[in-house]
Amino acid sequence: MTLFESASRNAAPFLHGPEFAAMSEALRAGQFGHNTATDAFETELAEFLGVPDVVSVNSCTAALHLSLLAAGVGPGDEVVVPSQTFCATVHAILMAGAQPRFADITADTQCVDSTTVRAALTPRTRAVLPVLYGGRAVDLSEIRTELTDLGITLIEDAAHAFGSRLGGELVGTTGALTCFSFGPIKNLTCIEGGALIPRDQHDADQVRALRLMGVTQSQSARIRTTDYQVDVRGWRYHLSAVHAAVGRVQLAHFPVIEEKRKALWRAYARELAAIETVNLVDVDVDHSVPFNCVVRVPDRDRIFATMRDLNIGVGVHYPPNHTQPAFLRWYRPLPVTETTATEIMSLPFHPAMTENDVHHVASVLEQAVLIPRPETL
Structure with missing residues (x-):
């Protein structure tokens, strides 16, 4: 790549x-x-x-x-x-x-x-x-x-x-x-x-x-x-x-996979620690093999669009099921789920990435967080 x-x-x-x-x-x-x-x-x-x-x-x-x-x-x-x-x-x-x-x-x-x-x-x-x-x-x-x-x-x-x-x-x-x-x-x-x-x-x-x-x-x-x-x-x-x-x-080869995923998650934790308003979802990396790297950010939809525009492969995992049309009959209020659903964003995370990639993603995220909302310009 x-x-x-x-x-x-x-x-x-x-x-x-x-x-x-x-x-x-x-x-x-x-x-x-x-x-x-x-x-x-x-x-x-x-x-x-x-x-x-x-x-x-x-x-x-x-x-x-x-x-x-x-x-x-x-x-x-x-x-x-x-x-x-x-x-x-x-x-x-x-x-x-x-x-x-x-x-x-x-x-x-x-x-x-x-x-x-x-x-x-x-x-x-x-x-x-x-x-x-x-x-x-x-x-x-x-x-x-x-x-x-x-x-x-x-x-x-x-x-x-x-x-x-x-x-x-x-x-x-x-x-x-x-x-x-x-x-x-x-x-x-x-x-x-x-x-x-x-x-x-x-x-x-x-x-x-x-x-x-x-x-x-x-x-x-x-x-x-x-x-x-x-x-x-x-x-x-x-x-x-x-x-x-x-x-x-x-x-x-799983020990190699495990080490790569843990090292990648720890690199993100170091890079994101200095960005105010960005909260890293805790996976307990000492005991877990991380599958993804998810942050909670305010004004997520704007930041998501900005990151995508800058060619960063962010995602949302997952939109809550209790608000999906197919499952609405089982809806019940879930305050934490409904609040964090508007905040969570998955950063690029896969073992082919390097620490330089992580630094790049974190730098773009920091820029995106600092860009003022359109109504404040």
């Missing part, structure tokens, strides 16, 4: 090179669906996380949907979820036949906490779905026993948080159903893909059947018979061997 071209993109995939050879080998093998490469990726993910089992799927949306079904969520149930998330989280709830119960967030983290979750609980709550925004692990230990006693399942949307930790424990190892995304710009990419961490063998068996059209027999077993058996209604959610091949390379 040319000088500062990286800063013109809000996010971008980060590949090391061996991914291309791995994809080519998977293609030459001639079996593009779920096969031994997919199984190997699951085994390696489980070893990395230190968990008994991992179930790979074709997206985090699929992982969320299957996790909700594994938790017994269905029609008539409510799922507590922050409005501050990508709309896929809400769609997964609706796909399970349940309804979202939107929760507020804290301004500093853009995540739910025990107080905001407790305020959203109702007698119909069947699951709580915290979103680990920006890669920050959400600590609900204060109310975890309370949720368990109420028969409420904790399902983590960790789309942003592969490799992050809650204290000393990796996300995915704390006992909750946990869903990861391996989409194009995530901390670890399969180009497209996802995974879920089951709570036990029952969860694992159930979601493995659901992800492959309800067929419970393994691929090798189906090859040896003239028939197969569909035991439950299912979906085409499995991860292909080609995508798994990319994920295996990424996983082997």
